[in-house]
Amino acid sequence: MRSLLLAATAAALTAAPVSAQPTTPPKLLIAISVDQFAADLFDQYRPLFTGGFARLASQGTVFVNGYQSHAATETCPGHSTLLTGKHPAGTGIIANDWIDQGTARTDKHVYCAEDESQPGTTFTNYKVSPVHLRVQTFGDRLKAVSPQSRNVAIAGKDRAAIMMGGRNVDQRWYWDGKVWSTDTGKTPPRTIAALNQFFTARLAQPSEPLVPPAVCTARAKPYTVAPGLTVGNGTLQRAAGDLRFVRAHPDFDGAVLAGAAALVGELGLGKGPAADVLSVGLSATDYVGHAYGNGGQEMCLQMLALDRELGDFLNRIDQTGVDYAVVLSADHGGMDLAERLKDRGNAQAQRADPALAADAMGKLLAPQFGRTEPVLLGVGIANDVWLDRRLDAATARKVLAAALQRYRAHPQVYAAYSRAEIMEVAVPRGAPDKWSVIQRVRASYDPTRSGDIYVTLKPYVSPIAAPAPGYTATHGSVWDYDRRVPIIFWRRGAAAANRTEAVETVDILPTAGPLLGLAVPASSVDGRCLDGAAGVRCR
Numbered sequence: 218m219r220s221l222l223l224a225a226t227a228a229a230l231t232a233a234p235v236s237a238q239p240t241t242p243p244k245l246l247i248a249i250s251v252d253q254f255a256a257d258l259f260d261q262y263r264p265l266f267t268g269g270f271a272r273l274a275s276q277g278t279v280f281v282n283g284y285q286s287h288a289a290t291e292t293c294p295g296h297s298t299l300l301t302g303k304h305p306a307g308t309g310i311i312a313n314d315w316i317d318q319g320t321a322r323t324d325k326h327v328y329c330a331e332d333e334s335q336p337g338t339t340f341t342n343y344k345v346s347p348v349h350l351r352v353q354t355f356g357d358r359l360k361a362v363s364p365q366s367r368n369v370a371i372a373g374k375d376r377a378a379i380m381m382g383g384r385n386v387d388q389r390w391y392w393d394g395k396v397w398s399t400d401t402g403k404t405p406p407r408t409i410a411a412l413n414q415f416f417t418a419r420l421a422q423p424s425e426p427l428v429p430p431a432v433c434t435a436r437a438k439p440y441t442v443a444p445g446l447t448v449g450n451g452t453l454q455r456a457a458g459d460l461r462f463v464r465a466h467p468d469f470d471g472a473v474l475a476g477a478a479a480l481v482g483e484l485g486l487g488k489g490p491a492a493d494v495l496s497v498g499l500s501a502t503d504y505v506g507h508a509y510g511n512g513g514q515e516m517c518l519q520m521l522a523l524d525r526e527l528g529d530f531l532n533r534i535d536q537t538g539v540d541y542a543v544v545l546s547a548d549h550g551g552m553d554l555a556e557r558l559k560d561r562g563n564a565q566a567q568r569a570d571p572a573l574a575a576d577a578m579g580k581l582l583a584p585q586f587g588r589t590e591p592v593l594l595g596v597g598i599a600n601d602v603w604l605d606r607r608l609d610a611a612t613a614r615k616v617l618a619a620a621l622q623r624y625r626a627h628p629q630v631y632a633a634y635s636r637a638e639i640m641e642v643a644v645p646r647g648a649p650d651k652w653s654v655i656q657r658v659r660a661s662y663d664p665t666r667s668g669d670i671y672v673t674l675k676p677y678v679s680p681i682a683a684p685a686p687g688y689t690a691t692h693g694s695v696w697d698y699d700r701r702v703p704i705i706f707w708r709r710g711a712a713a714a715n716r717t718e719a720v721e722t723v724d725i726l727p728t729a730g731p732l733l734g735l736a737v738p739a740s741s742v743d744g745r746c747l748d749g750a751a752g753v754r755c756r
Contacts, residue, residue: 242734243708245487245541246494247477247534248355248725250299250377251523252292252503253692255550256281256701258511262520265432269527273545273707278714278750283704285549286649286721287661288673289600290692290699292503293329294661295548295722296380300355300496302726302742305661306644309351310380311601314340315666316594318606326596330376345391345400347379354383355726356494359735361385365491367484371476372498373469375400377548381496388484390476391498392469394460397476408479416472420463426452427467433517440513440556442684449513449557453505461687465504467522473499474530487539492733499523503551510554510690512561540709542732542751546722547702551692555679565677570629573672574682575602582619592616593670598680599630600693601668617669624672631675631695634658639671644743649700650719657695708732711752720747728753 260281263274273279285295287305289312297303297310305311310329317327324339331338332346353361356368370382370389378391379400388406390397396413399405405413429437429452437450455462463469477497480486486493502519509515534541552558558566571577575595583592586608593616594603602620604613617635624633634655645656652660658671674680676696681688692699704720706728723744730737731746732753739745746755 241540242492242732243487243540243542244489244492245481245539246355246492246729246733247497247541247543248300248381248494248729249497249543249545250296250372250381250499251545251547252374252377252498252500253506253511253549253551254502254547254702255511255698256283256703257550257698258502258516258520259703262517262524265521266524268524268529269531270524272528272531273543273705276709276713277543277705277707278711278716278747280704280716280718280720280747280750282650282717282719283546283702284649284700284719284721285547285702286645286652286657286700286723288654288657288671288695289661290549290694292374292548293376293380296377296498297350298722299546299548300381300383300726301350301352302723302737302744303352304644304723304743306659306663307352307743309349309663309666311661311663311667312596313376314596315601316596316603316668317666318594318603325594330379345375345379347382347384350380350383354381355729355735356496357383357385358730358737359492359494359733362735363491365489367486367489367493369480369484369486369493370496370498371473371480372496373464373473373500374498377498377500378496381498388480392464406480406483408476408483412472412476412479419468420460421457423457424453424455424466424468426454427518427522428452429514429518430521433514433521436512436517437514438557440554440560442554442556442689446684446686446689448509448515448554448689451509451513451515453515453518462508464500465508465687467501467519467526469501469504470499470523471526473497474526478530478533481534481537481539487537487541504687506551506690508687508689510557511551512553512557542706542708544704544706544725544729546704546725549692550699550701552677552679552690552694552698554690555677558677563677565675567629567678569598569674569678569680569682570627571598571682573624573627573629573674574598578602578620578623579605582616582623585619586612586616593620595668598682599672599674602670602672604669620670624670629674629678631673633670633672636664636667636669640664646743648719649721650697654695657700706732706747706751706753708751712749714749728755731755
């Protein structure tokens, strides 16, 4: 969406020289999350990048072995770590959604970025809110000590904007499925009004198929993953008015970047009396990954297009004359199509048995305990599983033992842990690549929200038992293809470096603090300052 980016920002931004060797803290921190941007993807496409990724990778401090170190490698938990310095065990964001049997509303299924106490809400008709996030974000901390600082977020997903922005935001905008919207009640600035007008008009027209270069056609091979559903050699074409698949297209990230660049100009970010922070959540890579997997022609087209869009965005920010820094990472990685992995020689790759879903397992166990309704509750296959709270204590203990036995005996299950077993483990510290599986689980376990059982599937067992349009591949496991993500710090004039030590996304906030002159007590975060990142000197 290069034309949108240029059109949306041209009036707002005025070219100005940029300092070559800044000696003072930057006036603007731009934090970018690329949803489902696995380190494997970054490694694979890094030699092909020529735009924004190329600039950051060649001029920045690149940590190639960054980790979303916890087990719940989903969008909401991952975004909750990026700018808080805390694992999900501390942020309270244990998953994208969970079961809360204690909530007052009839619908016990709760979304991570909603306020379920609002009257008339349901899991599918929710009120967007940061109420579940238990800790401060970087922008929250900055505004607490510097009220004149601005904290602005824009993202393709509401949960990305919520978890990166936090509670005290000046502007927050996200795609609600129809328009760019906000939970703050604020009137849209000119940027958002123009973006809505332009994007709505664009959606009314079909998108032309993207023309794949040779590097992408080399990855094109069709895979039939369900009757009538073949992926792998697509061109990301979208029908007119298709609000679902607009997300799985580079235009979606282009719109977010256009809005972000225009907000910098309209709000004068980086030009006020105090430093500002802009959070940018790019979601299209995740939707492409879910719809088509990450190993085919579709992801190749997305990666190259996003590289170009990101380059345009950084060029426009350069023209403001603002002294800015960038940190870029991801909320999680991703597993490719089981069918493509198997075709390429991965003998472990397979789809999960639907009998592993909590409701199916609970229904299977129920007759043993004289019940007709399931004794277990859950969301999808694996990860958190809850015992029905209506069970008496003695029966609950028996159900727990029976469920653990069933899960552990299943050939696709790596481990099943009880609440007691998980809570015996301390929230881990140290190199995340050395953590045991139960330590990874503990890092995303909150005893007030998490399940009574945590089920981990074996490597390369996809929790998608039945692929459907838009949902053929996913993430969410304890394994490194879902945990490992790039972390890049960039500032003009800072020495470039390619670093291989294992670091964590919770290290971003304690590193960004010294970069902007914000004190971050070590006791308030799970991460550590990364000395030398974008010229940072940790004290």
